[in-house]
Amino acid sequence: MTIEWYIVLSSLLFAVGAMGILIRRSPVVILLCLELMLNAGNLALVAFSRMVGNQEGQVFALVVMVIAACEVVVGLGLIVAIFRRRLPLNVDDLRELRG
């Protein structure tokens, strides 16, 4: 299989994730879409790594996974905190930071 298919799949996944972030309102789904975008990036990294023939891209992919895990911890923590304070689980309603 040539590299193009991997890149196309990765781009599609990234676009789906970005679209999801832009149109969905639930913080949980936004978090999921964020993960999707990160994993699209991972896929591209691994594919390029195989094409070049060394392991550096895979190392990057591992680092991204660690960061994704951290991000999920923080993100889910925020969501739980929002839920506990009985605030609406809707990012459009949480707009106290408007200037």
Next chain:
Amino acid sequence: MSATAWAWLVLLLPLLGSIVISLGFRGLPARAAGAIGTLAIGLAFACAVGVLLNLLGQEPDARHHASSLWDYASAAGLDIKLGIYVDQLSAFMILVVTGVSTLIHLYSFGYMRSDEGYRRFFSYLNFFVFSMLLLVLAGNFVLLIVGWAFVGFASYALISFWYRRTTATGAGMKAFVINVVGDIGLVLAAFLIFRELGTFDYDAVFAQAPEVFSRGEWTITAICLLLLVGAFAKSAQIPFHTWLPDAMEGPTPVSALIHAATMVTAGVYLIARTHVLFYLAPTAADIAAFVGLGTLLIAGTIAIAQTDLKRVIAYSTMSQIGYMIMGVSIGAYSAGLFHLMTHAFFKALLFMAAGSIISAMANRQDIDRMSGFWRAMRFTSIMLLIGGLALAAFPGTSGFFSKDSILSYAETRGGMYEWMAIGGYVGAFLTAIYTFRLIFRVLPGKPCPEAQELIDTGNLYHGPPINPATEEEEDSEVGFPGAHHHIAEQSWPMAVAMACLGFGALFAGLIQVPGVDNVLFGFLEPAFEDSPLAAIHPSVAHEWTGLAVGAAVALVGIAAAWLLWSERPSLPAVFRERLRPVYLLCLNKWYFDEAIDLLVVRPALAIGRFANSTFERLVVDGIVTGTRGTVGGAGGIVRLVQNGFVRSYALLLVAGFAGLALYFLLSSS
């Protein structure tokens, strides 16, 4: 101990005294504050004697030492040390300052006893003496300026000591502002010296100046003229003198301190200290001499017309400082300093006696109301008489020898200086007249009611508390003079202080009688030997001729005063009528206050008003409002983006990133 170590102690003790009294003013009993203050200055005097003895133990040419504790400021090319300079001149000055100040402290110990601000008073007083000592001991121009400014502040604090009297606070501000004008002159002079010579240290400046500057060059003349601005403002010479009579608003010991030992002598000291520079700038020196001469004559005429007891003495101070400034400017350095010393004695004594009389008058100072104090207050009267005799240069008193040593020097130098000597004798005649006008009106005659009460009951007259300047009734609480007063006859510290000064005023002149002894000049002259002017000495015969003329002038003046105010009391009124314009001119102090008001104060006020109403409204407000509007408008635009929707932020992010990617894609292909 070395001379400099003693000198550091002289500086330290008054500072410690001031700090202890100010920090402990709640805990200290009132009398203890006075005792600490007096003791601190007394010990400083003892240390000053230590400096003197140390210097006397050395060769006359080796009697100058510089010492520094640490670097005061150090920057590129600039190295200022916290240093002092001890030589004959500064040793002499600290002796006079601490000696007379000790007696003034002792006097205040009794005089201010019933004042609510007793501790505050002694704290200020010690600080004042410390500032003056810093001024005379400083080893470079920067420390000199520090001491100079401290003295200005201390005088402000003491003149407006009765801070709830509006006249007193006004006088304090006036003194401060005029002093700051002088400070600016001094600072600019120091800048110029640094620019030309690259150093502030006395030693280096005075050693290099004759090599760098040629005599009469404009730079050195400018430096000296700027120094003179400082000296005139501190020493109350025309046209910077108007603060001095107003400074009479302070308590009487303060007047004695400012006028006798400290502050007003600073200008004389400055000219004597920088005599090397003034020798290189003959024009500036001559200007100083003429200003001194003018001041001594004008102040003398004003003093004849004044009726406020303390103001008459204040104008006599101006006049005597005029002699000193004239002396040190024409080259009679030792003679000028000699007069400084004798003046310190008799002027402090006069103020103390005046304070005692004012106490007996329940704070009134108008000599028109006073008479007959000879019978009521014998001791004070004798002291007033001694001070008056010395001031009028009565033969044999201290002022007699010191004043004439300046004038005979002027005569020996010849040329136009001879005319200055003649002007000086005219001034001496005026001095004798106004001094004895005061004495003949206050001491003899039928006792006034206040004096009569003192004779009859032995108690002081107690009137309602009155501000002598405005005749308005005022409280007697904190910030005002207390209701109770003290006179020398009933308070031993005052009497002791006055007796010591009386002794000095009578006999201090005997240390320098021409042809007999040469104690003071012999000590001082090595400090001035680098100026060729100091080598001019009047011959003994010449000096005795001068003394004879001086004696005749003084006696004629006293006789004239006796004729006018004792023998034929109707004559002054006749003179007042005949010479009405002259009388009005003198009564209104030659309209100096009005002239300064017209030439300086009003234009400054007009500029200020214009700046406030027009410039401020249009330019300043325009700039400020414009800037605020620009920033606010820009902020309003940016705020639109910050709408709080997470998803629109994400859209911006994605769009931005996509745009960036597109740009790179397009530009790479």
